[in-house]
Amino acid sequence: MPGLVVFGRRWAIGSDDFVLPGAFELLVRLVWWMGILALYAVHKGQFNCPGGGLLHSYLLVLLVLLASIICALSALVYVSMQGTISNPGPRKSLPKLLYTRLFLYLPEFIWAVVGAVWVSDSSVHCEKTVINAIIGTVIASWVIIVFTIIGVVIVFDPLGGKKTFYLTDSVHRNLESSQSGQLLYNVKNTATRVWEKRIRLLCCCIVQDDDHRVAFTSIAELFRAYFSDTDLVPSDIAAGLILLHQEQDKMESCPKEPEEVLCHSPSSLVTEDLDVELENAAHYMLFAAAAYGWPYYIYTNPFTALCKLNGDCCGSRPTDSDITGSDRHNFHFGSILKITGLQYRDFIHISFHNKIYEIPFFVALDHKKEAIVVAVRGTLSFEDILTDLSADCEDLTLEDVLENGFVHKGITQAANYIFRKLINDGILNQAFTIAPEYKLVIVGHSLGGGTASILAIMLRNSFPTLRCYAFSPPGGLLSKSLADYTKHFIVSVIVGKDLVARLSMPNMEDLKRRIVRIVANCNKPKYRILLRGCWYEVFGGDPDNFPTELDGRSQDALTQPLLAEESLMVHRSPSYNALEDESHLNSPPQYPHLYLPGKIIHIVEESSSRRLCSSDIKYTARWSNESVFSSILISPKMITDHMPDVVLKALNSLSQEHGACISC
Numbered sequence: 183m184p185g186l187v188v189f190g191r192r193w194a195i196g197s198d199d200f201v202l203p204g205a206f207e208l209l210v211r212l213v214w215w216m217g218i219l220a221l222y223a224v225h226k227g228q229f230n231c232p233g234g235g236l237l238h239s240y241l242l243v244l245l246v247l248l249a250s251i252i253c254a255l256s257a258l259v260y261v262s263m264q265g266t267i268s269n270p271g272p273r274k275s276l277p278k279l280l281y282t283r284l285f286l287y288l289p290e291f292i293w294a295v296v297g298a299v300w301v302s303d304s305s306v307h308c309e310k311t312v313i314n315a316i317i318g319t320v321i322a323s324w325v326i327i328v329f330t331i332i333g334v335v336i337v338f339d340p341l342g343g344k345k346t347f348y349l350t351d352s353v354h355r356n357l358e359s360s361q362s363g364q365l366l367y368n369v370k371n372t373a374t375r376v377w378e379k380r381i382r383l384l385c386c387c388i389v390q391d392d393d394h395r396v397a398f399t400s401i402a403e404l405f406r407a408y409f410s411d412t413d414l415v416p417s418d419i420a421a422g423l424i425l426l427h428q429e430q431d432k433m434e435s436c437p438k439e440p441e442e443v444l445c446h447s448p449s450s451l452v453t454e455d456l457d458v459e460l461e462n463a464a465h466y467m468l469f470a471a472a473a474y475g476w477p478y479y480i481y482t483n484p485f486t487a488l489c490k491l492n493g494d495c496c497g498s499r500p501t502d503s504d505i506t507g508s509d510r511h512n513f514h515f516g517s518i519l520k521i522t523g524l525q526y527r528d529f530i531h532i533s534f535h536n537k538i539y540e541i542p543f544f545v546a547l548d549h550k551k552e553a554i555v556v557a558v559r560g561t562l563s564f565e566d567i568l569t570d571l572s573a574d575c576e577d578l579t580l581e582d583v584l585e586n587g588f589v590h591k592g593i594t595q596a597a598n599y600i601f602r603k604l605i606n607d608g609i610l611n612q613a614f615t616i617a618p619e620y621k622l623v624i625v626g627h628s629l630g631g632g633t634a635s636i637l638a639i640m641l642r643n644s645f646p647t648l649r650c651y652a653f654s655p656p657g658g659l660l661s662k663s664l665a666d667y668t669k670h671f672i673v674s675v676i677v678g679k680d681l682v683a684r685l686s687m688p689n690m691e692d693l694k695r696r697i698v699r700i701v702a703n704c705n706k707p708k709y710r711i712l713l714r715g716c717w718y719e720v721f722g723g724d725p726d727n728f729p730t731e732l733d734g735r736s737q738d739a740l741t742q743p744l745l746a747e748e749s750l751m752v753h754r755s756p757s758y759n760a761l762e763d764e765s766h767l768n769s770p771p772q773y774p775h776l777y778l779p780g781k782i783i784h785i786v787e788e789s790s791s792r793r794l795c796s797s798d799i800k801y802t803a804r805w806s807n808e809s810v811f812s813s814i815l816i817s818p819k820m821i822t823d824h825m826p827d828v829v830l831k832a833l834n835s836l837s838q839e840h841g842a843c844i845s846c
Contacts, residue, residue, distance in 0.1 A: 208259060212252060222241045426700060460836050464837040467829060476516070554613045650668075652675070654826075658686025669781050675783045676806070
């Protein structure tokens, strides 16, 4: 629902968000009250010790105070349970109850101070049981007060005052007037500054230069534009994701026509072509995973990695001219050797240098496939995250390439950095001098996959036989013309419901619109959605059939926003209008559609088992197309399907299965 407005400002919490925390505090208070009551009843008439009179008064007032708090909490929880997410009418009295509950913190604070003074008084000589009980009471009071202060800080919205003013008066204002335009401009500027401060705080541990400052501003604008046109609190988003996941699972369980498998391979022997590419992908995924260095090696070998790396840390290594960047104790390079199985002499260049738009990579000779492999590392640092989030579009113009188009700005700058290193520093010339008959292969995972794809486009004219394998690359990478151009030399590998492969601004706008729609029109209270959703995610079962106002409506009617939806929109943003007036594939002009690179291999699990651990997972692979990844799928595996070890495991499983079939 819209954020709760109290004390004249909007807060990042809804009036229906007090059910679960309120019920938990209510349980604690009830147990506390009954414990104090039992203590008072047992020791009644035994307060003749020094300081006993004050103790008697303290316990009586504490019982009354706890009873008042329990009553206030009971009313607060009950009212918060009423209504639905988009229907806060039954909860209109909640602000008054919240003021009452907050007012009771004042006597509780005073009484906690009194209890602390009484406990610390050396002249008090009452029973030890009573003293310990009072100490426990004082500690519990301070703990609750501290957690309340932390909660207030968390739900504080720096833009709350401006949003409340804008929401209240926007209906009565002419948005074309200069006064209203200036108001909206000020709100946007303030929101951008708030996001920029948050990003700077998160990145406070890294050295910041001009590139960082430009990236901070660009990313802040992106977040401001994305979140400015909705009035949702975090719990609304959580409820929306839960509902979308269950709705998605219900649709997947329904019988449907066999899906048409689209093949972009130039070969008519689709199966053979797919098997060859899967075998190559399984081989080169080792290089993409090795680019992560020791974090990946320790993650996949938690019990033995440190021992093995410590044994090699003092061993020989290439000369300093072969390595740039920091690699303390030789852990990164030692891990690369362990993962790839190559020798020291097989490496032409290794770069561990990492800044924004400058990511690590290495160049090595792969004698098994007779290839010079350029492996680009994926996201592993704050600098890499900033590169990922620099999602503005820029033109990519190359000589002799007709299919010029838009590309992801941050990833393109990272590809430009590696391109300059490879060409200007003569790294590729050195490699081809050693192995002139070898072919060039560029690989990478995640951010590395996107960078490898754009780098392959830049090098394509100079190396016509070049191949690129992009594992789980970002979805918003290339415009349609460039994506089609890369189908001749790039293969993308996507596992399951990988979030990153579906991540683009149009898809994020679509997800936001779907969340607003399903949340606004669900007829169940939020606490029931959250509790049922947690049970479903942990223990499984059948998706809950929450009725909504969307049920039974015609397709034409579904294209128009309902009143409940419009109540969750702060103002009619360009992104919202684009999604409303046309299909969900349309996006704001500043964020055109970008697609995955090359031909796409989609790997999915055959089994729909919800077990957390399984050693008998079977995968299937097929050629797919970019339309399959035009919507974000909600799943517990949307993150794990992106991890490099999961991608490598799936590819190895398919490659071994194909090898077993050939041997049979």
